[in-house]
Amino acid sequence: MIIVIDALNKDRFGDLLDEMFQLRARVFGDRLGWEVEIVNGREIDQFDRLDPAYVIGLDNEGHVVSCVRALQTTGPHMLSDVFQVLLDGEPPLRSATLWESTRFCVDTQRLCRDGNTMKAVSLATCELMIGSLEYARRSGISDIITVIDPVVNRVLKRSDNAPYDYVGSTKQMGKVPAMAALLDCTEERINRVRAFAGIDHDVFASDESVRALLDARNAAMDTVTAGGVEWMAILSEMEEPELPVLPEDIQDYCRAQIENAPNEAERAAALRLVEVLVRQRIHPAMHQLVS
Amino acid sequence: MSADLIDLGSESRQADSFVTFLDQICERFELDHAAYAGTNPVSGAVHGYVNYPEPWKRHYAENGLHRIDPTLLVASRSIAPVDWQRLERTPGFDKTFRDACDFGITDRGLTIPVRGPYGDIGMLSVTRDCSIAEWNKLSAHILPDLQSVAVHVHDTVMRSDALSRALRYPTLSTREREILQWIAAGKSQQDVGDILGISHRTVEVHLRSGREKLYALTTPQAVGRAIMLGLIYPL
Incomplete structure (x- = not known):
């Protein structure tokens, strides 16, 4: 199931965001070796300060198994500020109906536990792709530009979700190459991914049902979640992004x-x-x- | 799109023309009212334009509702359009709209938040008094165009002082320029795709970006402005 967390509901889902930042640290820091900053086991950067929207995939127990981050291309975003090298020195695309998606990842470790196979990984990946495409489409967005590595690029192609084009060129970012790919948010594309994964149900869960699931789980385990105190502290200690021009x-x-x-x-x-x-x-x- | 909307990019930017533009948005998208609010950290200015009836505008200002109105304060932090149904349980919503009701103003509406490159933030809000079913259908239908219109209004308002205009001088990529150059030469989007060996969708996404960077609502306006600025050659 998929939940969208943004500035309007993040107060209720601090615990989920904390899990997500830890997943990002494991994937981008440990597994992929990207040059990302990790503090206390959480990967958080300056763009997380800008109230992005996170599309997050959960397993049946309500644990984070996948996530991606969305920002508008009209304002500050990664391609305009830190991934410019991917664009060969050209200015980035800027459009009201184009969103940028970054930090796309899936928790293969958790999904492969308990004798599960790669089938579970593929299903979770497709569910996240469907969720992010449908969320963008519902918001009046027509296209997504996404910063990915060649592995994700192959996953997209194999899921009948191949980018229709790329902007700039593939460049080495740390240990792995990265590229900027274009995806349309058309019904045709969404239907292709749904058909590939055999998913025909509504992938979104309501805020209420997700909160109830998390609360029930915590009650059963007799634990009190810290509610994401950790990531809030990291975020508040980060420097303000330089925006205003003096x-x-x-x-x-x-x-x-x-x-x-x-x-x-x-x-x-x-x-x-x-x-x-x-x-x-x-x-x-x-x-x-x-x- | 939007050939029947005035081209704000070339207007002498007066408050009147912004309100006229809001009226045109309402007419074109079958809406009752529209409002724009934005802050420009470069000039330090706060801008606001509405086409609400006078009594409501007065009441709103006198009671300082802008300090509690969640359709402004909360919605501005979203990246997606915020349907006001999502704000119903937010503090300030009841108070703002209990009063609104007495003035014949509906709480059926949505806010499109816009983020600009210099920390500037704007919001275009629109309303329509109708059933939920009708509203959901209408808003889904008009959102893509309304997104573009919101950014157009915001960019134009943010360019109303000389410094911001200088900072926001259009920076087009080589691909955006070459596509506009071929369009200026009379080629169709399909032709341009064939000539450059790229998909129709790639042409479209670059053309849309180029239009918006040139503060134009239509492709002919964008071509005209690109020629004016010397970014492409007249043919």
């Missing part, structure tokens, strides 16, 4: 643009920008750059 930054930027301009046209363009900033009295002190 006047000094603009001045530095303009100086660099003028000094490093490869040709006369670029230099003239940089000078024009300074003129606008000075003329509009946005940054009068910058006249020293043009004089």
Whole structure:
């Protein structure tokens, strides 16, 4: 079953997010050897501060078995900020109806316990793909750009869910290569994955039923969950992502643009920008750059 | 899309034209009311435009409802459109809409949150007084277009000061430029795909991105603006 956790319901599901951050640490840190930061066994980065949406797959006991993270491409996201190298120096796509998905992973260890086979892994993977495609589609999103490694790329192809194209090129990120793939959120694609996996039921569980399942499990085991205190502490100690642009930054930027301009046209363009900033009295002190 | 919506990207950006645009959104998407609110951390400005009736606007302002209204405060933190049905049990919802009811304002609506590149956040909210079944059908139908319109309004409002305009100078990729260049040469999207050896869907996703980066609602507007900015050649 699939649950979507975002800023609106995360207060109720702190325990699930904590499990998810631990799964990400095991997969991206231990197994894949990505260059990710792990604190207290949780993999959390600056984009987790930006209120992304998490699509999370749960097993029958309510344990996290898969997850993926979604952000809008109109605002800060991984391809615009840290995965730019994948785009060969080109600016990223930016569209109201395009979401970016990152940190796609499945807990193969848990799924293969108890004599289960790879069939269980495939089913959980497909359920997560269906859940994320349907969630995006329901939100009016037409396409997803996803940062994946060649293994996930093969999994997508084998599940009748092959990317329709790629942007930029495959690059080495740490120990593994990564690439940016495009998927449409059409009914045709969703139906193909459903047919491949033999899933025809509604994959989403309601917030209420998931909460009830978790509470019942905790009661039976006579445990009190910490409710995700751990990841909240890690997140709150992280530095604010640098968003607002300060006047000094603009001045530095303009100086660099003028000094490093490869040709006369670029230099003239940089000078024009300074003129606008000075003329509009946005940054009068910058006249020293043009004089 | 949206040939009957005015092109905000080329309008002299006055408050009137934003409200007119909201009226057009309502007419086009069969909605009752629309509102836009956004904050620009670069200029420090807060912007708001609504086409609600005057008495409700006054009541809302006098009672400081913007400080408790979850369709603004809570919805802005989502990445997906937030149907107000999801906010019913959120603090502030009852108080905001108990009053709204007295003014003939419905609680049937949704908010589309928009995130911009500089920490700017905007919200387009729309309402329609109708049955739940009718509403669910309508909102599912209009969401894709409404998403694009929300970003268009937000980007345009955020560009209303000179610094933000300079910062938001369109940065198109080589692929976005070459697709617009072929469209300017009169080729269809299908032709462009064949010429560049890419799928129709790839053309579409780049074209949509290029349009939005150029603050255009239609492809002809985008081509015109790209020529104006010297990003492609007129043919």
